Amino acid sequence: MTKTLVIYLMAGAATPVLAEAAVGAGADIIEIGFPFSDPLADGPVIRAAGERALAEGMRTVACLEVLAATRARVGDVPLIPMTYASLLEAYGWDRFDADARAAGATGFILADVPAGIRPEFRRIQLVAPTSTDERIALAAADTDGWLYLVTVAGTTGARDSPSPALAGLARRVRSLTSKSLYAGFGISTPDQAAAAASLTDGVVVGSAAVTVAAEGPGALAGLVRSLRTAIDAAG
Numbered sequence: 450m451t452k453t454l455v456i457y458l459m460a461g462a463a464t465p466v467l468a469e470a471a472v473g474a475g476a477d478i479i480e481i482g483f484p485f486s487d488p489l490a491d492g493p494v495i496r497a498a499g500e501r502a503l504a505e506g507m508r509t510v511a512c513l514e515v516l517a518a519t520r521a522r523v524g525d526v527p528l529i530p531m532t533y534a535s536l537l538e539a540y541g542w543d544r545f546d547a548d549a550r551a552a553g554a555t556g557f558i559l560a561d562v563p564a565g566i567r568p569e570f571r572r573i574q575l576v577a578p579t580s581t582d583e584r585i586a587l588a589a590a591d592t593d594g595w596l597y598l599v600t601v602a603g604t605t606g607a608r609d610s611p612s613p614a615l616a617g618l619a620r621r622v623r624s625l626t627s628k629s630l631y632a633g634f635g636i637s638t639p640d641q642a643a644a645a646a647s648l649t650d651g652v653v654v655g656s657a658a659v660t661v662a663a664e665g666p667g668a669l670a671g672l673v674r675s676l677r678t679a680i681d682a683a684g
Contacts, residue, residue: 453651459498475677483532494656520553564588569583578614589626638680646680
């Protein structure tokens, strides 16, 4: 079974080229962070990247332009904006949905809007080790395509080892839904990605990708190739 590799990048001038490099090296989906001033789910690496993006003028319209430019470079590869509810409240929920999809979005992730809230805004739902079976079932029913398994209770960011909670979470979620499960938060190395992929249908790599992307598209491609090789072996 082929495992899915999702790479997270913060919106910025270099994002289209970086995304193209990541896709060329084996990424299946690109998640694009739309920066927000109070990103509660983000760890220090992504938080700092968001602060840099905001300092460079990455507001919603600029992020949508980045999304469109990325779409032009990556063909039909799924592109998923990830952001927070306050951005949509300011921009307009329906307007954001329409404009983002026109720019090339194929789905959305909202880190601070739980399942059952704004169900008309279709998005990928997140579940965590602390989620009850009832919440998991609701998220699975509402989710757009796949479920994002948050492997740790906390923010994004690299960890020294895979979360011991992932195996139990994956088993529990699989007993409640047939939707695809992708694991994220704290996955930064090929070994961690392989371990997570052995339990799920794919992995999301964020902080490590953002860190390496600062070195340029070649460095990012190298990381993605190593992750691709690892999760393919796990598959």
